[in-house]
Amino acid sequence: MDIQEISELFPLFYTANPETLEWLLSIVDEETYAPDETVITEDDWGKAVYLIVSGWVKVRSHYHYQESTLEILSQGDFLGEMEILDESIKSIEVISLSDVRLLSISAQRFLQMLFKDPQLHHRMLQLTVRRVCQLYRRLQLHQQSPKMKLIKTLIKLGDNYGKSTEKGIEILQIPDQDLADFADVSLEDFQQCINQFQNQNCLEVDSANKCLYLTNIKQLNHLAKQL
Template identity: 30%
Template sequence: MGEGDALFARFGRTFEPGEVLFREDEPGNTMFVIQQGQVRITKATRDGTKTLAILGPGEFFGEMAILNSKPRNATAEALSPLRCLVIDARTFGQMVVSNAEIAVRMITKLARRLDSANALIEVLMHRDPKARVILGLSRQAEMIGEERDDGSVWVPITRTDLAAEIGLSEEETEDVLVRLRRLRIVEGGDDGFVVGDVQRLQEFLEFLEMRERFGDGN
């Protein structure tokens, strides 16, 4: 039995698509580590439910309820068949104290989480829907993208989830995606996107910003 299987035998749980792992404002004393599948993290706002992140294998979540002993600050829902390690506060404390590597990995991932939050703020500050879509796709490509043999990146996020994350309607988001598909920068959209070249995606955003700066934002 491998290390991952041994951990799952001790701490593992499975969840079905659509199953809620925990809800915002509930008390919590466990954190989760994804072994297989995806989780959507959402938060209620005045304008409806806001998608904060789509997390995949290797990511952890729910740790803040352990670290600060406060209620859950978001809701976690399984997007696909899910295998997770469920770790309580006591076990987490023992793991951190006994294994410096785990502590370092936790600090590193928390720092990445902060960088990701700052990147999302940057996305939401843009008024231009084109910029929001491109920045949102770039952010997701960095967070959960899977590089393929041909150098392209598979980004497993639907148009609906992308629109919710960047604060646009699905129609506004699709308008931009149509343009990106026409330019062969992005493909797909039903269950995820293929970004042929993330650098080209970012260069296209720079091109649009230059056009807008010189008075042609069409």
């Protein structure tokens, strides 16, 4: 990767100085994972910051023998920055949902970058606040119907990570339980809603290629307004 590629791929580095990006490329480590591998263990938090170059991951909580998917992330996202600034979180790990390529930078070197580049520091604060706002919006959805929650989740994934194709917006076919957890709906409600979306020609499932196609975003947005 060159500095232009990394600044275009990662919103975190949109405003970073070219010198910062040159230094970053000289110190990062590249890692690759196959589907269903542990990318970050609970003991890894606080040691490094991780930048997703390609692929999809889930952030999973495991507590009292129960597991739940808290977040779905993909290309351009980064993880671990908050844990190097505060106490590391527990019982949280990151698992690959597809082939994954990421870059990692040690906590010490990431902090050095922030101190050297005020623009990068400011940008990270902006993105952290944005994440908190997104969390608030998800909490506001808690009292909404399962159908509304799932529509909003699919639209978010399409907007953030979707690829435009002739069939519609393509995203990964995330395992049912993981997507249900992320949308905060039961597995039964999830499956009923997915069937409804397919019958309404808003969604196409391509299990052979592990893809979901949002075939009619306008209709999904229209359904959300009606609920």
